[in-house]
Amino acid sequence: MIEVKNLEKSFGDAHILKGISATFEKGKTNLIIGTSGSGKTVFLKCLLGLFDYEKGSIEYNGEVFANLSEDKKRDMRAQMGMVFQGSALFDSMTIEENVMFPLRMFTKMKKAEMKERADFVLKRVNLEDAHNKMPSEASGGMQKRVAIARAIVNKPKYLFCDEPNSGLDPKTAIVIDNLIQEITEEYDITTVINTHDMNSVMEIGEKIIFLRNGLKEWEGSKHNIFKTDNEIVTDFVYSSNLFKKVRESLNK
Amino acid sequence: MQYLHNIGSYFLMIVEMFRKPTKWSVMKQLILKDIDDLIIGSLGIVAFIAFFVGGVITIQTALNIDNPLIPKYLVGFATRQSIILEFAPTFISIIMAGKVGSFITSSIGTMRVTEQIDALEVMGINSINYLVFPKFIAMMLYPFVISIAMFLGIFGGLTACILGGYSSVEDFITGVQIDLIPFHVAYAFIKTIIFAFILATIPSYHGYFMKGGALEVGEASTTSFVWTSVAIILLNYLLTQMLLS
Numbered sequence: 070m071i072e073v074k075n076l077e078k079s080f081g082d083a084h085i086l087k088g089i090s091a092t093f094e095k096g097k098t099n100l101i102i103g104t105s106g107s108g109k110t111v112f113l114k115c116l117l118g119l120f121d122y123e124k125g126s127i128e129y130n131g132e133v134f135a136n137l138s139e140d141k142k143r144d145m146r147a148q149m150g151m152v153f154q155g156s157a158l159f160d161s162m163t164i165e166e167n168v169m170f171p172l173r174m175f176t177k178m179k180k181a182e183m184k185e186r187a188d189f190v191l192k193r194v195n196l197e198d199a200h201n202k203m204p205s206e207a208s209g210g211m212q213k214r215v216a217i218a219r220a221i222v223n224k225p226k227y228l229f230c231d232e233p234n235s236g237l238d239p240k241t242a243i244v245i246d247n248l249i250q251e252i253t254e255e256y257d258i259t260t261v262i263n264t265h266d267m268n269s270v271m272e273i274g275e276k277i278i279f280l281r282n283g284l285k286e287w288e289g290s291k292h293n294i295f296k297t298d299n300e301i302v303t304d305f306v307y308s309s310n311l312f313k314k315v316r317e318s319l320n321k
Numbered sequence: 322m323q324y325l326h327n328i329g330s331y332f333l334m335i336v337e338m339f340r341k342p343t344k345w346s347v348m349k350q351l352i353l354k355d356i357d358d359l360i361i362g363s364l365g366i367v368a369f370i371a372f373f374v375g376g377v378i379t380i381q382t383a384l385n386i387d388n389p390l391i392p393k394y395l396v397g398f399a400t401r402q403s404i405i406l407e408f409a410p411t412f413i414s415i416i417m418a419g420k421v422g423s424f425i426t427s428s429i430g431t432m433r434v435t436e437q438i439d440a441l442e443v444m445g446i447n448s449i450n451y452l453v454f455p456k457f458i459a460m461m462l463y464p465f466v467i468s469i470a471m472f473l474g475i476f477g478g479l480t481a482c483i484l485g486g487y488s489s490v491e492d493f494i495t496g497v498q499i500d501l502i503p504f505h506v507a508y509a510f511i512k513t514i515i516f517a518f519i520l521a522t523i524p525s526y527h528g529y530f531m532k533g534g535a536l537e538v539g540e541a542s543t544t545s546f547v548w549t550s551v552a553i554i555l556l557n558y559l560l561t562q563m564l565l566s
Contacts, residue, residue, distance in 0.1 A: 117443050143341060146445035157436040161354075171444055173347055229443075 070095050071116065071227065071259055076125035078111055085111045087283040088125070096257045098250050098273045102264055103280035104305060109263045110154075112280065113231055116261065117151060118142055129227070147175050150220030152230040152249075156212040158204035164215050165191070165200040171223040190218040194248060210241035214248070221252055228253065228260040234269060246272045267306060270294060279305070331526050338454050338522075341447040348455060355459035359421050359521075363466060366420060367413055371404075371470040374412070375477030378403050383487035393488040397496020400478035402505075409470040410509045411557050414516040417463075418549035422524035425456060426545040429528030430538040438529070453525040463517035464510050471509070508564045515560065516553055523549045 071093040078086040085108045093099040114120045127134045158167050168187040194214040234242035250273040253260040274291035287302045382399040432438050441448040482493045527545035
């Protein structure tokens with residue numbers, strides 16, 4: 070479980086996060102949603118320890134991340150898997166080497182064992198035949214799946230995804246969303262996903278936090294986001310023509 | 322104030338480079354790859370430049386000393402001194418700032434832009450050690466490159482001397498051998514080691530701490546070349562003053 074208390078973060082005069090508190094539960098897909106510029110990515114990078122923050126605290130299973138020594142922070146980060154918006158695959162390595170990378174760094178596995186584990190997770194993300202391809206030879210959807218495979222190969226306790234289906238077609242996006250949810254339940258990990266895609270919210274939004282101008286505007290699940298009275302959230306949810314038409318047809 | 326901040330960040334990066342080392346089995350491969358990229362990959366251009374600039378130094382020296390009282394072996398002597406003391410360690414280092422420095426800045430900068438460095442950090446890896454330390458170790462073989470530049474520079478001078486008929490082979494070789502002060506060679510290699518450190522770290526700093534996108538990677542490469550060259554020129558002056566005066 071991750072517990073965030075009153076988190077504040079600024080860049081110079083720009084006050085980006087203005088006191089956000091939230092709890093991300095184990096075994097659930099926790100979504101952070103909001104418009105561009107609402108502070109989602111900064112919030113996620115604070116959770117990962119990539120950004121320092123001025124006020125508040127972030128606790129991983131009761132341990133305040135900021136109070137850990139640099140070495141312990143690195144050990145804690147070894148328990149985190151991250152799927153970046155642009156996949157962030159190492160472009161000098163093959164897909165298999167990318168997936169094996171956390172194992173090479175943090176385990177004493179033999180090469181054959183690492184290959185076996187990489188093979189297993191690549192199969193898990195439906196990429197059986199891509200081992201020797203370079204990331205540049207893979208499509209956007211494939212790159213995302215490799216990034217997920219790399220994130221879960223070392224059996225992390227926490228999985229973070231920054232806009233995991235941005236730039237993907239709707240069908241592939243749903244495949245990626247479902248894959249993340251299945252992995253979360255299968256490995257019983259705490260998953261935090263940053264998105265502004267309402268399809269993702271409908272598919273996997275077990276717990277949703279809506280950010281606006283650096284503040285938590287709303288909190289709930291996919292079941293009650295469509296019924297909320299909060300006009301700002303409603304504006305966001307029904308901002309696409311498709312969702313507007315769905316609402317109109319439901320109202321008729 | 323920004324300059325002071327950058328200098329402070331640079332030295333903190335150097336300290337961080339030696340902390341929490343990457344697993345040796347991984348580091349070994351990174352070092353070998355960087356030796357291939359930075360050292361072996363530079364031999365061709367260094368050999369080409371050293372050979373022809375050595376020839377030009379010989380031609381210019383020969384054409385400027387037409388006094389019959391000056392011994393003919395002076396051409397070889399002047400070529401040797403120019404190449405060992407200045408051309409090979411300093412001039413080649415400026416060229417390497419362009420070739421190797423730009424490569425280091427753009428490769429690390431691209432990793433920054435595409436969040437590959439963030440990915441390393443999230444995994445709990447000391448990204449500075451992972452990225453900069455192997456380059457630093459690989460560049461410790463830089464004196465090998467400079468030795469080749471010295472040899473080929475003098476050989477280029479000899480070739481130009483023969484082709485242009487400026488002095489006999491015997492006179493040139495006598496000039497190369499005469500009054501050789503071993504400390505001059507030591508001085509050249511002391512400079513080379515320090516320049517190697519500069520060539521590995523300043524471009525790494527500019528790549529690692531860059532912000533922005535593809536355009537900024539290009540800008541960082543240019544800035545890195547400028548500051549690496551400035552550092553080499555300034556240190557060249559200081560080291561010469563300290564070691565030779």
